[in-house]
Amino acid sequence: MAVTIDLSGKSAIVTGSGRGIGRETALLLAQAGARLTIADLDEANAQNVAAEIRATGGKAIAVKTDVTRAEDAQAMARAALDVHGRVDILVNNAARWTTKLFKDLTPQDYDADIRVTLYGALNCSRAVLDAMTEQKYGRIVNLISDAGRIGEPYLTVYSAAKGGVAAFTKALAKEVGRFNITVNGIAPGITNTPGAQGFIEGAGGAEKLAKAYPLRRLAEPIDIANVILFLASDMSAYMTGQIFSVSGGYSTVG
Ligand SMILES: NC(=O)c1ccc[n+]([C@@H]2O[C@H](COP(=O)([O-])OP(=O)(O)OC[C@H]3O[C@@H](n4cnc5c(N)ncnc54)[C@H](O)[C@@H]3O)[C@@H](O)[C@H]2O)c1
Secondary structure, three states, X not given: OOOOOOOXXXXXXEEOOOOHHHXXXXXXXXXXXXXXXXXXXXXXHHHHHHHHHHHOOOOEEEXXXXXXXXXXXXXXXXHHHHHHOOOOEEEEOOOOOOOXXXXXXXXXXXXXXXXXXXXXXXXXXXXXHHHHHHXXXXXXXXXXXXXXXXXXXXXHXXXXXXXXXXXXXXXXXXXXXXXXXXXXXXXXXXXXXXXXXXXXXXXOOHHHHHOOOOOOOOEXXXXXXXXXXXXXXXXXXXXXXXXXXXXXXXXXXX
């Protein structure tokens, strides 16, 4: 008998799912049977992804959400509960980064990067916790980055924000495990998304960067989405507070 990951009956929110890794994740979770809430600042992209899921027979709503605003995060969770009846899975994927030397970053740059990347994960996690606690089931998956574990030049503040999300992942896992809620993190290597194009080009292109990767290629969004699916499912039921690099072997942090 084939082994399948079945998320039918589950409701999933993916933030920043209008494009890139978030979009690919939303499509994959929907393919596994989950009902989706596509939450993004870019409403047109969010609507397109929701329509794409519905066109293939899935269930999805789009909710314009600015994850930096606690009230938007609450409204996002309420919309998921109203339409889908529950919230089983939250993927904290939305993030923002400014690629500059630290000495050239303004306080406005780092305020904005930290607000989306760190506060966004806090706001959205807090918004779903009551529902997950009540139903005694939850899977929270946080997009981190090895920048937050080993540090990345030109991405100092983003590294700091992702380091914060990594610590939050471990701490929250310890608080909510008793309610059958798991909290895990994924640290992707450089992934071919719209958001990463500037960084890839600035560093000399994908081919040059891939030489530093044992698997000799950068990630495609599906490489990351596959591992998110695993962490969002019951295949990972006994894992919590863990962070996994999905980086073609680039970093081998424990
Ligand atoms: N692409 C990479 O190389 C890479 C590497 C390591 C980690 N990551 C992480 O993976 C995640 C996805 O990255 P990506 O490359 O797909 O990003 P991307 O820039 O391509 O897409 C990000 C999405 O988030 C949305 N967003 C931005 N600010 C928002 C806000 N305030 N509220 C709601 N939505 C908002 C954007 O509209 C966009 O749709 C991020 O957490 C990122 O830090 C990416």
